[in-house]
Amino acid sequence: MxxxxxxxxxxxxxxxxxxxxxxxxxxxxxxxxxxxxxxxxxxxxxxxxxxxxxxxxxxxxxxxxxxxxxxxxxxxxxxxxAADSYQHGRPGYPQALIGSAVPREARKVLDLGAGTGKLTRLLVEAGLDVVAVEPDEGMRARLAAAVPKAAVRAGSAEHIPLPDGSVDTVVVAQAWHWFDQAAAVPEIARVLAPGGTLALVWNVRDESQPWAAELGALMHRSTRQQIDTAPLLPAPFGTPERLEIRWEHPTTPAGIIDMVASRSYVIALPEAERARLLADVEQLLATHPDLAGRERIAMPYVTRCTRVRLG
Known part of the structure; x- marks a missing residue:
């Protein structure tokens, strides 16, 4: 046959x-x-x-x-x-984001593509009933350990393991650009209650400081990942609302190296090129006049949020 x-x-x-x-x-x-x-x-x-x-x-x-x-x-x-590097190096999110991304009346929230739980923790601490869906087994294990009060499930944006109309808000942090949006949009609409909210969130490094700009130039010398952090969404979602929050993430030189190591385009580099990049980042942190000798570093970020309502 x-x-x-x-x-x-x-x-x-x-x-x-x-x-x-x-x-x-x-x-x-x-x-x-x-x-x-x-x-x-x-x-x-x-x-x-x-x-x-x-x-x-x-x-x-x-x-x-x-x-x-x-x-x-x-x-x-x-x-x-690179889940360990992701957990140690990636920033969390500013507290002010929760009130902007999640409507006051929302109670049940889906954190979709939740990773290791960087945003999940904030959602749970805000008193919300949180389901966290993550496709990667390694990331999911760290998520369950880090945020035990969240209901952690295997799944993806294209196949969400929830019933129709079962959540008030879907939050997607640092993940929308990885989704097959033709499949993800109707699937997210399916699990949202009528009038529910979808919030798309990105942390973007603020490179207005010279040392941050030099770090960005090092990270992108081999490749540059272009991400649309103000996307337009098709029906059945409505007109987008945009928000920006400027803040600083307290970290260490080791935390910045882990942040760089956790980027997808760095993970994909040949081993020798990846090692060379991380060594150059370490050199920058040790020698730049704004950073040399510092055990704590304030990494500047802009958090961008696009919020849309169903229907």
């Missing part, structure tokens, strides 16, 4: 009887198969066992089609291998 015949037979068996029940069963199996296919692609790429050309052929698509479909998702999943 060839693969086309096998696929048709499985599809017919799953959708047996047809109708809405058959459609639901078939959709569930398709989602599970797609997640497994992504896992296989990840295994092949991480082990350098196949090229994008070979993966494309195996999936019935071109090399360009395969890289467009999976390269970004695999880069997003790379955070798990």
């Amino acid at each position: 060839n693969t086309d015949d096998l696929g048709q037979r499985v599809a017919d068996d799953v959708a047996d009887g047809g109708g809405l029940d058959g459609l639901r069963r078939l959709s569930g199996v398709i989602a599970a198969l797609e997640e497994r296919r992504t896992g296989l692609v990840e295994e092949l790429r991480r082990g350098k066992a196949a090229t994008w050309e070979e993966i494309g052929r195996a999936c019935g698509m071109t090399r360009q089609g395969a890289t467009r479909r999976w390269a970004g998702r695999l880069q997003a999943r790379s955070f798990g291998v």
Whole structure:
């Protein structure tokens, strides 16, 4: 039996009887198969066992089609291998963000793409009922340990493990640019209650200080990640509201090195180039006149929030 015949037979068996029940069963199996296919692609790429050309052929698509479909998702999943650096080096969020991102009347909040719980902790401490969804197992383990009062679940923006209309607010911190937005927008709308809120949040380094600008130049000398931190969202979401909060994150030289090491584009560098970059960052921290000899450093940030309402 060839693969086309096998696929048709499985599809017919799953959708047996047809109708809405058959459609639901078939959709569930398709989602599970797609997640497994992504896992296989990840295994092949991480082990350098196949090229994008070979993966494309195996999936019935071109090399360009395969890289467009999976390269970004695999880069997003790379955070798990640097979860310790992420936890130690990434900043949290200013307290003022909660009142801006989450409406006063909201009670149940979904932290989607929650990572190691940097924002989850603030949401729980604000007295909210928080579900935190994170696809990476390593990040999820640290999240559960760091914020035990949150309900931590495996899942993704494209497949949220919650019932329809079950949360008042969805908050996405540092993760929206990794989502397949064509799939994520209707899925987020599905789990939001009528009139619910979606808040997209990014911490952006404020490079107005000379040493921060030099650090940014070092980090981006090989590649620059362009992120739209003021995105427009399609229907069924309404007109966006924008907010900026300027603040400083107290850290250490080791914390800044961990912050750099946790960036996805740094994780993806060849080992020798990555080691050279981290050594150069360490040199900057030790010799720049604004930083030399300091055990504590105030890292300047701008937190940007885009808030939209459903409908």
